[in-house]
Amino acid sequence: MKLVKLLKDINYDVISGNINIDIKGISYDSRKVQKDFVFICIRGTRVNGHNYIKEAINNGASAIIIEEEVQFNSAEITLIKVKNTKITLASAANLFYGEPSKKINLIGITGTNGKTSVSHYVRDILEEHGQITGVIGTLGYELTNETIDVKKINPTTPEALELQNILKEFVYKGAKNAVMEVTSSALLNERVDFCDFNIGVFTNLSPDHLDIHGTMENYKNEKMKLFQKCKIGVINLDDKIANEIIEKSPCSFLTYGIDTDADIKAFDISYTQASVSFKISYKEISRKITVNIPGKFTVYNILAAVGICLSLGMDINQILALVPNIKRVPGRLEMIKNSANKNVIVDYAHTPDALEKLLLMARDITKGKLITVFGCGGDRDKSKRKVMGMAAGILSDYCIITSDNPRTEDPKKIIEEIEDGMSVVNSKYEKIVDRKKAIEKGLNILTPNDLLIIAGKGHESYQIIGNEKIHFDDRETVDELLG
Numbered sequence: 001m002k003l004v005k006l007l008k009d010i011n012y013d014v015i016s017g018n019i020n021i022d023i024k025g026i027s028y029d030s031r032k033v034q035k036d037f038v039f040i041c042i043r044g045t046r047v048n049g050h051n052y053i054k055e056a057i058n059n060g061a062s063a064i065i066i067e068e069e070v071q072f073n074s075a076e077i078t079l080i081k082v083k084n085t086k087i088t089l090a091s092a093a094n095l096f097y098g099e100p101s102k103k104i105n106l107i108g109i110t111g112t113n114g115k116t117s118v119s120h121y122v123r124d125i126l127e128e129h130g131q132i133t134g135v136i137g138t139l140g141y142e143l144t145n146e147t148i149d150v151k152k153i154n155p156t157t158p159e160a161l162e163l164q165n166i167l168k169e170f171v172y173k174g175a176k177n178a179v180m181e182v183t184s185s186a187l188l189n190e191r192v193d194f195c196d197f198n199i200g201v202f203t204n205l206s207p208d209h210l211d212i213h214g215t216m217e218n219y220k221n222e223k224m225k226l227f228q229k230c231k232i233g234v235i236n237l238d239d240k241i242a243n244e245i246i247e248k249s250p251c252s253f254l255t256y257g258i259d260t261d262a263d264i265k266a267f268d269i270s271y272t273q274a275s276v277s278f279k280i281s282y283k284e285i286s287r288k289i290t291v292n293i294p295g296k297f298t299v300y301n302i303l304a305a306v307g308i309c310l311s312l313g314m315d316i317n318q319i320l321a322l323v324p325n326i327k328r329v330p331g332r333l334e335m336i337k338n339s340a341n342k343n344v345i346v347d348y349a350h351t352p353d354a355l356e357k358l359l360l361m362a363r364d365i366t367k368g369k370l371i372t373v374f375g376c377g378g379d380r381d382k383s384k385r386k387v388m389g390m391a392a393g394i395l396s397d398y399c400i401i402t403s404d405n406p407r408t409e410d411p412k413k414i415i416e417e418i419e420d421g422m423s424v425v426n427s428k429y430e431k432i433v434d435r436k437k438a439i440e441k442g443l444n445i446l447t448p449n450d451l452l453i454i455a456g457k458g459h460e461s462y463q464i465i466g467n468e469k470i471h472f473d474d475r476e477t478v479d480e481l482l483g
Contacts, residue, residue, distance in 0.1 A: 003038060003063055003078065006092040009194070010082055012065075017078030021062055026096055026161055028089055035060035040089045041067070049085075065092075090160035090193035100167035101196040104175060107308055108182040108192065110226045111203030111236070113354045114301050115156075115181040117329050118203060121305040122179050124326040125319060126312075134170040137181035138348075139330065139459060141166050146173050157186035160193065167195075177312070184222040185212055192229070199311050200230030200251065201304055204239045206353030212381075227251055234307035236300060237262040254311055256303035258296075264307050266299045273343070273365040273451075274335070280306065282316050289323050293333055295361040302326070331458025333358075336475055338482045342443060343451040346474045348458025350377065350404070352387040355455055359395035368449030369397035373442045374456050375435070376418055378409030378464075385414065389421025396453075398445070399429035402438035404456045405464040435463065439477050454478070 004019045006026075024036040030052035033039050039056035041049035041064065050068045057064070063078040064070075067085045082088045094101070107122065109115045116138045126133040127144060134143040138156045141148040150166050153159060157180065158166060170178050182200075186192055205220055220241055227233045227249035235242050237255040246253050256264040268288070269278040276298050277290040291302060302323060309319045328334060336344040343366075349358040355374065362370050372392050376385045392399050401418050403411040415431050422429050432438040442452045454474045457463075463472040 001096060003080075006038065006095055007080065007088075008095070009091045010088050012088075013081045015079040015081055016073075016075070017063070019063075019078060019080070021078060023063065023096075026089070026092055027056075027061075028085075028159070028161060030056040030059065030061075033059040033061045036062045038063040038065060038092070040065045040085050040092065041070075042085045042089060043067075084190070086160070086190040087193055090164075090190050093161045093164040094194040097164040097168040099194075099196075100164060100171045101178075101194075103171045104167065105177040105198045105312060106167070106195060107177065107179045107199045107201065107312075108195070108197045108226050108230065109179065109201040109203065109304075110182045110184070110187070110223050111201075112206045112351055113349075113357070114203040114297060114304070115183075116348070117298075117301045117332050118201065118304045118308075119179040119181055120329045121301055121326045122177075122308050125305060125309055125322045126177055128322045128325050129309075129314065129318065131176045132174050133177040133179060134166070134175045135179050136163070136166055137179075143170060143173060143175055154186075154191075156181050157183045157191055160191045163191060163195070179308075182226055184219055187222045187225045188212070192226075195229065197226070197230035199232045199234060199308055200226040201234045201308060202227070202239070202242070202245055203236055203300070203304060204353070205241050206351060224248065232311045234304060234311060236304065238300075254307050256300075256307045258299060258303075262303075264303050264310070266303055269296065269299055271295070271361070271364050280320065282306070282310070285316050285320075287320050289320060291324055291326060293326070293328055294365055295333060295357070297357050297361070298333070329459075331460070331475070334458070334475065336478045338478065340482045341448070342446050342482065343449075344443070344446075344454065344478055345451065346454045346458060346478070348460075349374075349455045350457075352384050352391055355388050356391040356395065358453065358455060359392065362451055362453055363395060366449075366451040368447055368451070370395070370451055370453065371398045371400070371442050371446060372396040372453045372455060373400045373402055373435075373438050374454070375402045375404035375411075376414055376456070377405045378407035378411070378414055380407075382417060385417040386421035386424075389418040390425050391421075393422040393425040393427025393429065397428070399427060400438045400442055401429060401431045402435045403433050403463070403465075404435075405460075405462075407464050408466060411465075435472065435474075436477055436481075439474065440481050443478070443481055 033056045039061040233253045237257040237260045255262040349355045461473040
């Protein structure tokens, strides 16, 4: 593709060179540049691409796009200056891969909690309905019986270049729909710019990522950006910012909820340790359904999935007939079956709100004591540690505070900050830094009617200690310890 065509949606200045050259690829990583690539210099949290221009040229770049002043002279290299290279990357990637989001139903899900579960529930319903559906998010890039050969770089929402490549692959392999988790960080950093969203979904908002956004107001405003980009919004009307999103967004809306007069409403809810049953109403239709996944937040996630499917044009009766077929998501409320008949749930809850809701659900289904093993990640929002300690301390009969992904922080210091919250509520707890030993202690004190919650890592199969990623899986650890 001609460089000039890649730049058609961007204002730019040509510093030197020819913009009518052929471009064979795009990269923002100088190590991945090949002959006749354009290298786009973006500033990350740790690395600035402007410092790697020479390496990119040595690897074959024929064009460089910058937003900072740089010093280099080469008659053979085209140099373009733009206001924002991240927006330029999103635009160029969209065009290079043929504007794939216009060829597929693109659904973006944002919110503090529930994004992964909702995306997988939607995929399950749509595929049962005969529609091939791709998923992009925390668990990777998934398309039934197909391999998506794009390396996962970001934890949840891919960088714009990878994202457009994934969407192109989905289209090429016959997907009709793509369901994507859209994080506040992705919205802040323009990763989903130039995506043509059919549907935007809001699950909830609670404190998280304040290390990135600084304030809850900033965090909220990033989430709200999704509803400037979509045609239809599916909104949890029970959340305190739902009405603000509706008032400030140009798209049409479909609402869901339990406590408010939403378009799609759940009522008469009953829980067991393995399932949830409730009635769901939409217009004149009302039907009772049972899903083999416990918890009130499961009800919210199902309501969101129903709203998405309605927005895609499915009939409510078709949707409700398929809802009971949804599957558990790995690492989300995952009951670990074992020959010792011990009640153990592994869950990804790593925010105060998610942990509180998880433990409230656990209290409802537990006849004996509730024992919680959890920690907090290092190099992340420190303000939530004390709050999570308080929530766990209030709702659990006994807590074991342990290490999560400490990264470059001292795990003992993280545990002490969690302990500050435990002390406030005068809870019973102990501290065990080694996560395997903490899980072992939790299993050892478990009696037949008790429930052990292991929270924070869910599906993750690693721990990050220092700058090293080592293999560690809570589920495998439970299997190993119970023989």
